[in-house]
Amino acid sequence: MNSPQGNAASRVREDDRESAVRRVREAYADEHIGHEEMDERLGRVLAATTQGELAAAVDLLPAAGPGAxxxxxxxxxxxxxxxxxxxxxxxxxxxxxxxxxxxxxxxxxxxxxxxxxxxxxxxxxxxxxxxxxxxxxxxxxxxxxxxxxxxxxxxxxxxxxxxxxxxxxxxxxxxxxxxx
Incomplete structure (x- = not known):
């Protein structure tokens, strides 16, 4: 995730959260993760308050593609x-x-x-x-x-x-x- 200062403790911006949600959904749609893992990761993304928590929620997912x-x-x-x-x-x-x-x-x-x-x-x-x-x-x-x-x-x-x-x-x- 890109944060303004690159600091893991900085607050989550809404566009970063939306990007993370999109990334989790795309990983599920591409069958990289199962339904239960998608639910768990989405819960962590929505509950994240810092950039570090958000990054941990999407850790090890494929990088976001150039778009459909x-x-x-x-x-x-x-x-x-x-x-x-x-x-x-x-x-x-x-x-x-x-x-x-x-x-x-x-x-x-x-x-x-x-x-x-x-x-x-x-x-x-x-x-x-x-x-x-x-x-x-x-x-x-x-x-x-x-x-x-x-x-x-x-x-x-x-x-x-x-x-x-x-x-x-x-x-x-x-x-x-x-x-x-």
Whole structure:
């Protein structure tokens, strides 16, 4: 665990606790630990008051990975995600024919950087990012139509960074910031 001073006696910060909970759950999901050990470790993580206690609760677990990768694919038809959905560290969006609508404005974004890799044939794509997100579109190539994006200044430090890459064939890609 990273503590501000690196001191095992320093108090636990909530983001460190959340990271430890995520690490225990991932170890269980990857079958590195059993159900009883997961329960025991989660109890210790939630009860920890110092960085040393927190570090002991996740001791010998595999290191936290770079984050999950998920693919949303459709040969034809629509791809649509909105509301409170969890955005993985790397999201691959593949569509041969059809429309893509991704709304990240209310999505759960746990990682400071999210990479969205697009592989779109025909059809338009509209992606709504959080109001304060930092967006990078330099990695996107478009074929027939253009990319529409107007940058906005982030309103808070630590805003999520969303990096787009990949290709859009015969369709328009529109990325916009949410109003709220």
């Amino acid at each position: 990768t998920a693919t949303i694919a459709a040969a034809g038809g629509r791809i649509k995600r909105r509301g409170a959905w969890r955005v993985p560290r790397v999201l691959k969006v593949e569509s041969a024919f059809g429309r893509v609508r991704l709304d990240l404005s209310r999505a759960v974004i746990e990682d400071p950087v999210v990479d969205i890799e697009l592989s779109l044939g025909t059809g338009n794509a509209r992606i709504t990012v959080p109001r304060d997100a930092i967006v990078e579109v330099e990695g996107v190539t478009t074929g027939w139509k253009d990319l529409r994006y107007r940058p906005r200044q982030p309103t808070r430090p630590g805003a999520p960074r969303i990096r787009f890459s990949g290709a859009v064939g015969y369709g328009r890609l529109k990325i916009r910031h949410a109003w709220r």
